[in-house]
Amino acid sequence: MSVKPTQNEALVSRILTFSCVDGPGNRLVVFLQGCNFDCITCHNPHTINHCTHCGDCVKSCPSDALSIASQQNGTQRVVWHADKCTHCDLCIDVCPDKSNPKIVRYSVDDMLALIRQHHFFLNGITISGGEATLQLPFIIALFKAVKSDSELAHLTCYIDSNGSLSRTGWERVSPYLDGAMIDLKAWQSDTHLWLVGRDKHRVIDTIDYLATQNKLHEVRLLHIPGKSDLDTEVDAVGDYLNTLPKEVKIRLNAFQHHGVIGEALTWEKCSESEMNRFHDLLFSKTNRPMQLPTIYT
Ligand code: SF4
Ligand code: SF4
Structure with missing residues (x-):
């Protein structure tokens, strides 16, 4: 059986019909299955791979x-x-494959029908993951359909991404995209490579491109005490953030153990006081408002 999504069909691991933390306002959020990063700190590792139908579960x-x-x-x-x-x-x-047997295929029409049921309560939709942009043809088809539907056209269309999509890919979706949230998990390329399995060049290219298109809604920085380098490289990180338009939001995420598997479970969690230290350090370089976590587990 093919595990590949198609232009008109997506492999969906979860849908939230209401969220206020995945972009502006009230949003319906679709989590697509499959990711091309393999983050040591992933808190949803079962969204990484597609089910091979081995039957073990x-x-x-x-x-x-x-x-x-x-x-x-x-x-x-x-x-x-x-x-x-x-x-x-x-x-x-x-599951031995970091997957999930509860994956549902949605056509663009199925998704439009679901959005239509909830649209009175929504400001928009967000496609997340996994890595959303691995199913780019579906996203483009869905966003096009939303924008051309008289009942749904007021909804904004956002993507929550790890930033790995090529410039060409962003150019394809850009005409139908209202905004994107992008993760930046480390500054030095070797640290980024160690934490997520890929270097950071595509992520920086994505942030730069979306900023020039006025489609960068938010940059998310993950602080992992003693492991990531966003604090030890604060001068470079601060200088970079200062190149972004003031309207771009900066969100600080604190590493926690929820959902994490493997060696990262032995790592120190980011406490509120440690997050405040990181915030104050970064703020001293940028003077930009930053969103802090509200919950520490
Ligand atoms: S264990 Fe279940 S979810 Fe995992 S690959 Fe096998 S069939 Fe799929
Ligand atoms: S999550 Fe659902 S399918 Fe999976 S083991 Fe539990 S009851 Fe069964």
Whole structure:
């Protein structure tokens, strides 16, 4: 069975019909499955890979919500029965591939129908992930459809991204895009490579491009005490942030253990006092307002 999304179909891991932290105002947020980064600190590691339908998770389900179906071509497919699922996530815990059997395919028409149900309460939609832009043809088709629909055209269309999309990709979606939130997880390329599995050049290129297009809504900085380098490289980070338009929001995220697996669970969490130290240091270089976390776990 193909795990590849198509122009008119997306592989969706979760949908929030209301969020006020994923872009401006009230937003419907679609989390797409699949990511091209492999962050040590990922707090949703089961969104990284596509399900290979190995079947290992089926027996773990206490609610009989997973089964194996044989395909005409002789392969097997794991089927999720949403009506029986209690969302205990035991299936996710046992998956050897950092995946999730609860993936749903949505066509553009399916998604438009869902948005239409909620549009009276929404300012816009945000496509997140995983890495949203790995399913760019679907995003472009969906945003185009929203913008050309008389009932939905008032909704703003945002992307929440790790910044890895090429300049050409951003140019393709830009005519239909109102804004984007981009993560910057480290300053030095080798630190970035160690933390996420890729260097930071594409991320910087993305931030620069979106800023020139007035489509950069927010840059998110993840502070991991003693591991990331956004504090030790504060002069360079501050100088860079100062090149961005004043309207671009800066959000500081604190590393926490929720959802994290592997070695990062042994790392120190970012406390409120440590985050305030980082904030004050960065503020002394930028004099820009920055959004701080409201919850520390
Ligand atoms: S979710 Fe993981 S364990 Fe379950 S079938 Fe897919 S790859 Fe196998
Ligand atoms: S999350 Fe749903 S499908 Fe997965 S093990 Fe729990 S009940 Fe079964």
